[in-house]
Amino acid sequence: METLSSIDELSFPVALRQEVIADLTSDHALLEATRTGDEDAFAELVSRYRNQITSYIYRMTNDYDGAVDLAQETFVRLYRAVDRYQSTYAFSTYIYRIATNLAISELRKRKRRRLVSLTGFFQSHDGSENCELDPIDDRPLQDIELVATERRIAVQRAISTLPEKYKAPLILRDVEGRSYEEIARILQTSEGTVKSRISRARDFLREKMRAYL
């Protein structure tokens, strides 16, 4: 019997062929391949989600290096638990849940340690380090890009000051653009709770960002 070199040789209808291709490259298919020991499939998953997960954890922790470490840990845990994964929900829900748990654990550790950066007192206001939310600078700005950058930094700082339970749903909803249903699955809570927490988070944020509104 002649072996097939590509999926085009299967002589499926076009729609069905596209569906098969999509299925072969879906997250679930990649995860199944990872389960059988396919390292390349896992590498594909990593390349698909590395930026999203790193960005999400960075928004949660406001610490880039820590976010990268936690994102790595997320993928390592995913690899370890690949046999236990159940494809009931979307893969993104699963990986975001791992990332959320890691980020929340890290935030709680920091709260217990109450780390205070000695260099923070001497940091310039370029936003490279955590510091208190500053009021808006009323001086006229020269560059639009600079304004946008400063605004983003202010938003990031405001988000980082949010209580832990409001932070994750707000980021998932307003930064990541996830649906309420998916956020509820990621956070393992009800949709009503998610909506309530997002509303409260926006109220907090509005108070902190009043100068920008």
Added chain:
Amino acid sequence: MKVFNCKTVCREIEEADRGQLLSTSVTEHLAGCPKCQTFHDERIKLRQLVASLETVAAPPDFDFRVRSQLANEKAGAHAGFFFSNFSFGVPSIALATLVLMIGGVFALRAWNAPTSGPTALQTETRDVNPPNIVKTEQSPLAGKSELTKSELPLPDNKNPATATRDEGSETLRPVKRVAKRSSLNNTFAAVRSSKRVTTKEFSSTPAPVVKQEEAVASLESPIFLIEASSQPLRLSLDYSGGVSRTISVPALSFGSEKVLTGDGLSLVRNSPKGAW
């Protein structure tokens, strides 16, 4: 008919997706309600601000780092091959500690209570019961006594173990000795029945006196029977002319005492620990 109040409108604004158009009724309400219009504008601006946060890119060597971390974990798992199949969490450690504690308690109790074990009970039942004691002690001795009595040319055919010079006290002597033995065994039982190991001094207890000058003199071998007791052996030697010497040998026990029987066999009995 659905009534659109401010609360309902605010909820719809709040829950709307990014870029989603609001319903006609909400739009109409916003046109006539400045409070809701302000809320709407603030929320839109706020969401735009938050959404303006760009996606942060992972470092270029992210994949390499993940792979190396996984490789390190695999290497570590191979290094500790025995424990690689176990996941040591807090519950498993707590369970192991509990098992160790329970085992330690049992071991400690077994160590501290040697007299409460089945061996001690067996010894106690053998020793405490006076009829059994008399039987077990008398039966070999009695046999030997009979044998000795038949072999030895004793003028009065007395039992060497129980013989005395006084004829009148011959019938009373065994009863008295049995009473003495039972009281001694009761003391043993009292000592053994207590949980703690105790030591009792028996040197003050009077031992039965065995006077066997005639029997000893007639024996071919200088072996004669004594009671296997915990009491000291007192040997009185009467020389001619009214001179006598008494040799007292204290009772010694190293955990067991040997009772010689007439047939050459020996019966080893365990005595209670610490009592002699």
